[in-house]
Amino acid sequence: MGKIVQAAKITHVPSIWMSHTMPKYKGIRQPAIDGYARLRQDAIDREVDTFIIFDTHWITNQGFHLNTKEHHKGRFISHELPHMLADMEFDYRGDHDLGETILDVLRERGERALGHSHPDMGMEYGTLLPMHFINDGVNARILPVAVNQFSSIAENRVWGEAIAEGIRRSDRNVSILASGSLSHDFTPNERSVEGLNAVNGEFNRQMDMRVLELWEQGRFEEFLELLPDYAKKCTGECAMNDTALLFGALGWGSYKGEIDIYTPYFGSSGTGQANISFSV
Numbered sequence: 074m075g076k077i078v079q080a081a082k083i084t085h086v087p088s089i090w091m092s093h094t095m096p097k098y099k100g101i102r103q104p105a106i107d108g109y110a111r112l113r114q115d116a117i118d119r120e121v122d123t124f125i126i127f128d129t130h131w132i133t134n135q136g137f138h139l140n141t142k143e144h145h146k147g148r149f150i151s152h153e154l155p156h157m158l159a160d161m162e163f164d165y166r167g168d169h170d171l172g173e174t175i176l177d178v179l180r181e182r183g184e185r186a187l188g189h190s191h192p193d194m195g196m197e198y199g200t201l202l203p204m205h206f207i208n209d210g211v212n213a214r215i216l217p218v219a220v221n222q223f224s225s226i227a228e229n230r231v232w233g234e235a236i237a238e239g240i241r242r243s244d245r246n247v248s249i250l251a252s253g254s255l256s257h258d259f260t261p262n263e264r265s266v267e268g269l270n271a272v273n274g275e276f277n278r279q280m281d282m283r284v285l286e287l288w289e290q291g292r293f294e295e296f297l298e299l300l301p302d303y304a305k306k307c308t309g310e311c312a313m314n315d316t317a318l319l320f321g322a323l324g325w326g327s328y329k330g331e332i333d334i335y336t337p338y339f340g341s342s343g344t345g346q347a348n349i350s351f352s353v
């Protein structure tokens with residue numbers, strides 16, 4: 074029987090790539106890279122076969138979609154922030170079989186879910202950037218999951234639960250990663266350069282810190298109550314539906330685990346970020 078052996082809410086900000094590749098910015102995101110290294114070590118220790126990534130940059134508008142390609146290979150430049158993230162080579166095995174098993178569960182439950190193995194199906198940096206670091210030397214398969222920007226928190230809960238059931242029906246040790254921001258209000262363009270290391274607005278910063286506090290105290294039910302308002306009022310990245318998928322897969326309000334903050338909260342281009350491991 075397959076199982077979830079790792080779960081985390083993770084950052085994917087392109088300034089990590091700047092920190093990693095551009096001498097001028099060397100080290101500015103070292104804590105994020107160090108957090109990735111801890112997730113990588115956990116993945117090795119827990120013998121992860123497949124990373125499932127809820128990718129808030131693979132934004133879809135209808136239904137629920139998985140990238141079920143057998144192989145992902147190419148070279149990436151971000152269309153959103155080409156000056157920050159370019160020249161990223163990637164070559165990963167996909168997980169068509171696990172994708173199909175999850176799709177079986179979704180269809181049994183009457184959900185509109187599709188897998189895509191079309192050779193032209195690309196990859197987004199919500200998957201690629203964390204995988205560059207976390208999957209380095211782990212060489213696990215990857216299964217990118219799109220995040221639907223017009224879906225409800227409740228729908229994502231259901232989809233997350235179906236993913237967990239699909240994992241149980243497989244023979245895989247799976248890591249599930251919610252790749253998305255906390256608050257996500259980009260610094261306005263005219264101030265974007267000075268906003269590189271900041272959160273845009275004290276309200277958002279306070280809300281993010283409060284959410285982390287609730288998680289540290291294990292008050293997940295309260296968090297889930299406020300999630301729809303939090304997503305709306307703090308400009309959630311892809312409506313924070315990656316977080317809803319994560320909690321759906323972990324059991325929603327019945328989740329009784331603990332978090333471990335692998336990368337302390339930081340601001341990046343106005344958005345609130347962290348790497349947080351959830352016990353499973």
Ligand SMILES: [Fe+2]
Nearest residue numbers: 085130254310
């Ligand atoms: Fe993002």
